[in-house]
Amino acid sequence: MIYLTKPYFDEKELEALKQVLASGWVAGQGPKGEELKGLLRDYLDIKHVIPVSNCTSGLHLAILALGIKPGDEVIVSDYTFPAAGHAVLFCGAKPRFTDVKINTYNMEPELILGKINSKTKGIIVVHEFGLIAEMEPIMKIAREHGLKIIEDAACALGARYKEKQPGFWSDIAVFSFHGRKNVTCGEGGAVVTNNGKYASEIESLSCFGMQSAYSRQEDFSIPSFDDLGYNYKLADLNAAVIIEQIRKYPEIIERKRKLVELYNSSLQANKYVTTPIESKDCFHVYQTYAVVLDGKIDRDLLIKALREDDIQTNIGTYASHIQPVYEDVEDTCPNSLFLYYHSLALPLYYDLKEEEVIYVVDRLNHHIEKQVKNKS
Numbered sequence: 098m099i100y101l102t103k104p105y106f107d108e109k110e111l112e113a114l115k116q117v118l119a120s121g122w123v124a125g126q127g128p129k130g131e132e133l134k135g136l137l138r139d140y141l142d143i144k145h146v147i148p149v150s151n152c153t154s155g156l157h158l159a160i161l162a163l164g165i166k167p168g169d170e171v172i173v174s175d176y177t178f179p180a181a182g183h184a185v186l187f188c189g190a191k192p193r194f195t196d197v198k199i200n201t202y203n204m205e206p207e208l209i210l211g212k213i214n215s216k217t218k219g220i221i222v223v224h225e226f227g228l229i230a231e232m233e234p235i236m237k238i239a240r241e242h243g244l245k246i247i248e249d250a251a252c253a254l255g256a257r258y259k260e261k262q263p264g265f266w267s268d269i270a271v272f273s274f275h276g277r278k279n280v281t282c283g284e285g286g287a288v289v290t291n292n293g294k295y296a297s298e299i300e301s302l303s304c305f306g307m308q309s310a311y312s313r314q315e316d317f318s319i320p321s322f323d324d325l326g327y328n329y330k331l332a333d334l335n336a337a338v339i340i341e342q343i344r345k346y347p348e349i350i351e352r353k354r355k356l357v358e359l360y361n362s363s364l365q366a367n368k369y370v371t372t373p374i375e376s377k378d379c380f381h382v383y384q385t386y387a388v389v390l391d392g393k394i395d396r397d398l399l400i401k402a403l404r405e406d407d408i409q410t411n412i413g414t415y416a417s418h419i420q421p422v423y424e425d426v427e428d429t430c431p432n433s434l435f436l437y438y439h440s441l442a443l444p445l446y447y448d449l450k451e452e453e454v455i456y457v458v459d460r461l462n463h464h465i466e467k468q469v470k471n472k473s
């Protein structure tokens with residue numbers, strides 16, 4: 098089987114886990130969590146890092162820290178896994194979905210203005226598949242209307258826009274370390290910000306609204322619970338894995354980008370497939386390699402046919418506005434809807450071989466050609 102994705106682990110992660118198990122501190126917000134904070138602060142050039150249990154919990158905390166309340170509205174990029182919209186609902190607010198550019202899969206800045214009203218308090222910008230959205234025009238709109246910005250950078254650790262990483266472009270940014278991400282520990286995330294007030298509130302809310310046990314080690318004190326917090330801590334076992342993943346991350350990105358070049362050149366002649374772009378001023382980290390199929394091609398039938406060839410593929414991601422959970426949303430996002438039905442994620446991971454990429458492309462071309470012939 099050629100998998101859709103596969104983490105790159107070696108003896109470094111195993112050794113790190115052994116050390117944590119031997120230390121006895123396996124729970125959240127311990128010494129490995131502190132080490133991870135420092136590593137990410139340096140890597141991202143950011144002041145504050147709060148490791149959390151997953152990206153969705155981080156988005157939830159970010160929305161709370163920005164003071165968004167029930168009855169408020171938050172503009173959200175539509176073409177994404179619904180975690181962003183869910184996090185808005187967690188806070189009793191309403192997501193307003195805005196369409197994306199068909200060639201970048203990211204939020205179209207010009208469409209944001211049509212969603213702004215007196216209830217609008219913030220914007221969640223998703224950097225889909227590892228490509229940062231056009232943040233300068235989005236920031237300009239946000240400043241002009243007094244709106245807060247959260248970057249859903251789940252896929253975008255290491256990505257750059259005008260040489261800056263997520264966190265620079267917003268009030269708060271949130272990353273994911275889920276199993277499909279370039280850097281993974283199975284489940285995990287991190288919230289980052291340059292605002293000390295937001296960081297303090299998020300750190301407290303991630304740990305039941307109190308100081309962590311690790312920070313209370315030296316002096317005995319009985320914590321009080323001033324806020325309704327959550328158990329969103331990242332375990333030190335997970336933090337230890339992420340530390341080793343970040344250390345090898347440049348190698349992972351370089352390998353994936355080379356495989357993307359091979360995919361792009363190999364698919365160039367297929368007029369029914371549009372390959373992803375790397376926008377001007379951007380550095381793409383390709384968490385997912387998603388192509389867009391011509392509207393004549395049955396994407397789901399293609400996925401099934403490729404699985405019979407032992408090739409694992411999937412849809413790109415979701416059009417949030419049509420999901421039943423958002424039943425009171427009246428937004429329309431035609432580009433996002435087209436991408437939902439016609440995007441295809443192809444295998445991409447560190448250990449994928451060049452000959453396997455060629456095989457995937459060969460079988461993809463074969464099944465597309467077969468569909469076209471059957472319809473003619």
